[in-house]
Amino acid sequence: MRFAHITLGKAGSQWVKDVLTDPELFALQNLRFSYPSKGGTYGMPEFAAEADGVFAGPIYEVRYEDWRRYRADTDRCIVVLRDPRDSIVSWAFSVAYSHVTEEHVRIIRPALLQLDLRGKLEVAMYTFWESSIAQRSWAGRAQTRDELVVRYEELIAGELATFRSILAFFGWQAPEATLATVVRRLSFATRSGRERGEKQEFSHYRNGMAGDWRNYFDRDLGERFEGACPGLVRALGYERADDWWMGLPVRVDALDAGAPQAQDERVALLERQVVVLKELVRIAPVPLAGPQPPPR
Numbered sequence: 322m323r324f325a326h327i328t329l330g331k332a333g334s335q336w337v338k339d340v341l342t343d344p345e346l347f348a349l350q351n352l353r354f355s356y357p358s359k360g361g362t363y364g365m366p367e368f369a370a371e372a373d374g375v376f377a378g379p380i381y382e383v384r385y386e387d388w389r390r391y392r393a394d395t396d397r398c399i400v401v402l403r404d405p406r407d408s409i410v411s412w413a414f415s416v417a418y419s420h421v422t423e424e425h426v427r428i429i430r431p432a433l434l435q436l437d438l439r440g441k442l443e444v445a446m447y448t449f450w451e452s453s454i455a456q457r458s459w460a461g462r463a464q465t466r467d468e469l470v471v472r473y474e475e476l477i478a479g480e481l482a483t484f485r486s487i488l489a490f491f492g493w494q495a496p497e498a499t500l501a502t503v504v505r506r507l508s509f510a511t512r513s514g515r516e517r518g519e520k521q522e523f524s525h526y527r528n529g530m531a532g533d534w535r536n537y538f539d540r541d542l543g544e545r546f547e548g549a550c551p552g553l554v555r556a557l558g559y560e561r562a563d564d565w566w567m568g569l570p571v572r573v574d575a576l577d578a579g580a581p582q583a584q585d586e587r588v589a590l591l592e593r594q595v596v597v598l599k600e601l602v603r604i605a606p607v608p609l610a611g612p613q614p615p616p617r
Contacts, residue, residue: 324352324491325368325398326378327388329456331411332403332473334379336507340484341376343503350493352376361455365391385458388468396467399487400459403473404559405449405550406534413438413445439576442537446546453550460556464490474531480504539573540566 326341328334341347342354353375357367360381368377369391388398417433420426433441462470469490476483481504488495505511538546543566547554554560 322373322395322397323368323371323393324376324378325380325388325392325396326376326401327381327383327398328379328401329382329403329408329452331408331415332401333476334381334401337399337401337476338379339507340503341378341487343507345499346493346495346503347376349495349499350376361452369393382452382455384455385462392467397491398468399490400462400468400470401473401476402456402459402470402557404531404534404557405453405456405553406538406546406559407473407531409442409445409449409546410534410537412448413441416445417441437577438537439542442542442576446542446549450549453553457550457553457556460553460558477509477531480508535569537573537576538566538569539576540569540571542576543569 326334326337328337347354351374355368355371355375355377357364357377357380359367361383364380365383365387368380371377373395392398413433416426416429429444433444436444459470462468464470469487471483471487481501484504485497485500488500547563547566552563554565555563
């Protein structure tokens, strides 16, 4: 039997992986951990090549059809989805300010820093649009013996209960006290030093709340996103109708704030580095589970 964690960027992918592969919990499962080097249609062939007894993930942007094509009869997967509008906002702030400086981030970050917030969100929308087909393919999927679709919003509303349901679906065993300890140790509050909703724009643990997109989407952005991904938020269950954008404010002042000047950019980057260093100091005592991929 093999286990997969399928998701999209900015849907708590590293958080879920960290909990499920925490040494205190993962050692009880007698499994190997594998982090696929590729996502999308390329990630599933990597998973399919693994021997039994592996947990692989996160595997990004996998379509339902590709999962069904490459899975073996005994394989199981969890799929974590998130309101795409929150994913877009999270991506914009993360890549502009807090994501580790990988090669692909170094390409886009200087350009993002020259844009106002509206421009950052527009770039994030375009990036999401390219992967929206994968998320749409999982919309409305019921739980089966092989697949469990979990919402990011469910995870943050009831961390312990939702992770308990994931372990039960996989058939993994762990004492309740062990699971509770791991979930608490890797929670937003422990890692960030803040409660959910206490926002820090330069932190990779920025906000930890669902629905934050409403603070950033005006009617124009909402209409254009709906036009690019028609019916998606309704299909995923986040809206009841496709004209949801009509209820948004005509103007959100923060969107049109001027792009940062060079000095402001340097200050922002220094503040971001201080936040990251503080987080590293905070979580340094926590044991890491195998090779740690960069946060998404």
